[in-house]
Amino acid sequence: MKNLKIIQHKVTSPIVNMGPIKLRQPLPIEGVENVDPFLLLHHYGPYAISEFNNPFDLGPHPHRGFEPITLLFKGEQLHRDSLGNEMIVKAGGVQWTTAGHGIIHAEAPTKEFVKKGGELEGIQLWLNLPAKDKMITPNYQHLEEEQIPTIFSDDKKVKLNIIAGKQSDKTGLIQTQTVVNVFTVNADENGQMEIEIPENHNSLIYLLEGEVLVNNSAFLIKGENQMITFNKDGNFIEFKAKQKSTLLILSGEPINEKIKQYGPFVMNTQTEILEAMRDYQQGKMGYLY
Numbered sequence: 509m510k511n512l513k514i515i516q517h518k519v520t521s522p523i524v525n526m527g528p529i530k531l532r533q534p535l536p537i538e539g540v541e542n543v544d545p546f547l548l549l550h551h552y553g554p555y556a557i558s559e560f561n562n563p564f565d566l567g568p569h570p571h572r573g574f575e576p577i578t579l580l581f582k583g584e585q586l587h588r589d590s591l592g593n594e595m596i597v598k599a600g601g602v603q604w605t606t607a608g609h610g611i612i613h614a615e616a617p618t619k620e621f622v623k624k625g626g627e628l629e630g631i632q633l634w635l636n637l638p639a640k641d642k643m644i645t646p647n648y649q650h651l652e653e654e655q656i657p658t659i660f661s662d663d664k665k666v667k668l669n670i671i672a673g674k675q676s677d678k679t680g681l682i683q684t685q686t687v688v689n690v691f692t693v694n695a696d697e698n699g700q701m702e703i704e705i706p707e708n709h710n711s712l713i714y715l716l717e718g719e720v721l722v723n724n725s726a727f728l729i730k731g732e733n734q735m736i737t738f739n740k741d742g743n744f745i746e747f748k749a750k751q752k753s754t755l756l757i758l759s760g761e762p763i764n765e766k767i768k769q770y771g772p773f774v775m776n777t778q779t780e781i782l783e784a785m786r787d788y789q790q791g792k793m794g795y796l797y
Contacts, residue, residue, distance in 0.1 A: 511742035512723050513705060521551060521714075521734035529563050534714060534735040543710045543737055544762040545636040545686055547574065547774060551716060553629030554582055557617050564628060565616040568796040571607035572784045573642040574774040575635040575685065578603045579671070579692060581716065581754065583628035584621045589613035590794030593648045600653025602671050604682050608637070610784070610793030611646040631716070631756055633690075638763045639776050641685050649682055657681070665699030666749070668692075673759070675704060688760035695720070695749035702746045703757055705738075711759035712737045713745065718753025722746070728755075 521534040535549040536542060555563060568588075578585070584598045589605070590612040597603050597615075605613060617628055637644075657670045657678040668675060672682040673689030680690065689705065695718070705711050714735045715728040722728060722736055723746060738745060740762075747755070768775050773784040787793060 510744055513711065513738035513742035513745050515723060515726055515736055516739050517735075517737045518726055518733045519735050519737075520732065526550075532734070535712075540737060542636075543712050543758070544764065545688065545760045546633065546710075546712070546758055547636050547767075547769070548632075548634035549714060549735075550632040551714070552632065554627040555629070556625070557583060557622055557628045558625040559622055562617060562622050566614060568612050568614045570610060570612045570772050570788045570793050571605070572610045572773045572775070572787075572793065573607060573780075574637050575604065575606050576613075577605070577633040577635060577690070578615065579631040579633065579690075579756070581629045581631070583626055583630075584618050585615050585628070585630070586618045587613065587615050587648075587650075588796060589648060590796045591646060591648055593650075595650045597650065598652065600656070600669075602649075602651040602656070602682070604649040604651075604672075606637075606644070606647040606685060608642070608644040608646040610787060612794055612796040614796060629716070631714075633758070634774070635686070635688065635760075636763055636767065636774060637685055639765055642775060642780075644685070651681060655681060661699055661701045663699065665696040666701040667694045668701065668703070669694075686760060686763065689758065691757040693753075693755035693757060695747075695753045695755065697749060697751050700746065700748035702744050704744050705759045706761075707743050708740055708761060709759035710737070710740060710762050711745070711757070713747065714756040714758075716754040716756065719750040720747045720753050720755065721750060
């Protein structure tokens with residue numbers, strides 16, 4: 509039996525400062541600490557990148573205990589990490605890092621992209637790991653746009669990109685540690701689609717660009733309400749684009765564990781945070797220059 513999920517929260521996507529970087533942060537936000545297992549959602553750009561303006565240059569920094577994920581919508585970035593990976597992620601591509609017991613990585617627009625100039629826009633997502641997996645071996649996965657399975661609405665006005673999880677008869681190629689769905693959507697005006705989401709999943713839909721009507725009851729409009737979260741009740745959501753729109757849809761089984769977070773580390777206890785800081789300082793997460 510099909511039942512629409514009930515909308516839980518409608519929130520804005522305020523601009524915050526991260527050092528020299530200005531970006532949108534709908535999660536966490538007042539009233540919504542997380543959408544377990546998703547801890548953080550940063551929407552950066554679009555920035556007009558040039559040799560005179562390059563704010564999104566993130567030098568080497570550590571992570572432990574979760575999965576930092578980058579979904580790139582415009583431009584190109586170079587990923588480097590302490591595992592020895594060095595990959596160029598282009599628009600439509602994905603970099604999925606499992607930090608596990610510790611990894612150091614850096615990301616920035618490529619020198620070639622900075623030289624020629626262009627727009628850079630992406631999503632950085634933090635996906636929690638359960639306590640039993642927080643100290644697993646780090647890993648890095650990379651997908652180019654053409655590797656990502658897609659499905660289309662009947663009228664071909666909506667394209668759903670399946671990065672992780674399942675939809676219809678297709679499965680994303682990312683190997684996940686927990687049960688999650690990560691979809692991006694490109695919709696033309698009047699394009700509409702139903703998305704199947706398991707009843708036991710926490711879920712959200714975030715608008716990067718455009719305007720959409722969700723579940724026939726709530727609008728997402730850039731600069732106003734940009735994110736909707738849903739109750740764990742029904743088994744699908746639906747939307748209709750009022751204009752050309754870009755969306756991110758996330759769902760996952762909640763981990764339901766207490767977390768302690770400090771900067772780039774997400775653990776379960778304060779002791780584990782202190783251990784992470786010590787291990788990083790002692791070089792146990794590797795090196796990256």
